[in-house]
């Protein structure tokens with residue numbers, strides 16, 4: 001790791017999708033950017049979502065038309081820029097007597113199809129569940145379903161690829177680096193950083209600070225000297241469970257529930273089904289959020305109402321909970337609070353600006369970043385205009401229809417790899433898959449084997465290029481191999497990554513020594 005420069009145009013606090021998206025956009029426009037993430041990239045809400053790049057059919061009911069239109073347009077923009085980690089998904093919405101009438105579902109889907117942005121994704125269709133295979137896993141009594149399109153995304157990798165591209169364009173990305181205080185310093189902000197890995201403190205300065213701390217946005221405001229204490233964030237917990245695959249086929253189900261919410265059942269990582277989500281107001285440290293027994297029951301019951309095979313708590317192989325950092329619009333119920341984003345400037349100190357980000361979706365992070373950059377330009381002057389709409393993320397520099405060809409070519413050149421391994425590598429790294437495993441000509445050249453299809457070569461790449469510093473960073477965010485490895489295998493990986501990171505830190509130690517003016 002290189003020593004940090006001290007003064008920047010912009011300091012971004014938070015390495016979730018919004019912080020990394022903003023850092024990438026800003027670096028590409030020529031600003032100097034420093035991003036501090038207190039834990040791992042995407043360790044907050046951005047790896048804990050339902051993983052949909054979607055307009056949000058349900059938000060139509062709350063007339064959030066601006067958000068839905070922007071998100072619908074973004075689906076295909078993001079898909080074409082990251083066709084390895086984003087793919088189209090068909091959703092099966094069974095009509096359920098007693099819930100929303102057919103005309104309402106048809107009308108909602110008509111609006112969804114025509115509100116904007118749908119070019120390559122296929123339109124809505126009506127399914128006869130007696131004839132269509134989508135009906136097979138469902139209980140008797142469901143006769144009709146509607147089928148529509150959205151996209152699926154590997155949310156954590158979307159974050160990391162934005163960080164990677166930001167760094168490739170000159171941004172400094174620091175993980176395990178917490179902003180502990182933000183103070184005015186003349187025409188700049190002085191941000192104190194605690195480096196948890198090295199256990200040391202230093203300071204960086206910038207004209208603009210962007211507070212993209214997600215559910216911690218209020219806590220960062222509280223650490224800002226002179227901030228007016230505005231804290232408009234509403235924390236809403238959402239949880240998911242993962243079970244062994246419930247149904248065959250690539251489609252996802254969207255299930256209406258008696259509380260007017262919907263629950264998704266999504267094919268996940270080849271052998272599993274992801275079920276979620278919930279909506280409950282949350283108080284406390286967002287880092288400590290855990291699924292509750294009531295949420296587990298709720299999700300099992302939602303699925304049990306539709307599928308022939310019930311789901312019980314003891315079948316759960318993994319669960320996760322995240323906290324939505326929503327803008328508090330005063331809605332009575334958590335599920336009704338707006339999912340739109342709001343940008344607020346907390347304070348301007350002698351020309352220095354602090355921009356606070358509230359709310360937002362994975363789907364709209366790129367547009368949110370552009371809106372933040374417009375505000376940045378007011379303070380720093382324009383360098384170059386918006387550019388991310390047509391710029392592939394790392395590994396995504398191929399056409400959307402070419403994923404299969406890419407995989408076939410990769411497999412032909414490496415006949416020793418299993419088909420599922422090839423699929424995973426191409427979907428994670430796209431055209432960079434060859435960098436991720438190197439030019440190995442046999443399995444033994446992939447290095448030490450840690451279980452499932454995880455080998456040393458990939459781990460070294462993730463540590464060197466994607467800021468992985470612990471086994472969990474690799475098992476649950478850079479990949480989802482945590483679902484496959486045994487506890488003993490994960491333990492071995494933990495020891496190996498710790499020794500690898502220690503060796504890298506020792507090698508880089510001289511570069512880390514910082515000039516005295518960086519000391520707090």
Ligand code: FAD
Pocket residue numbers: 013014015016017018019036037038039040041042043044045046047048049050051052053054177178179180212213214215216220236237238239277278322323324325359360361362363364
């Ligand atoms: P985060 O991802 O939480 O990032 C903030 C980061 O800031 C964290 O990594 C944190 O460690 C860091 N940080 C905090 N304080 C400091 C500090 N002092 N110093 C340094 N770093 C700090 N959106 C969709 O588009 N599609 C979906 O399907 C979807 N499903 C969802 C399902 C659930 C259950 C939830 C909870 C959300 C869902 N969302 C979805 C919304 C989406 O996940 C979030 O809006 C988005 O991830 C928020 O990103 P963020 O960058 O603002 O926050």
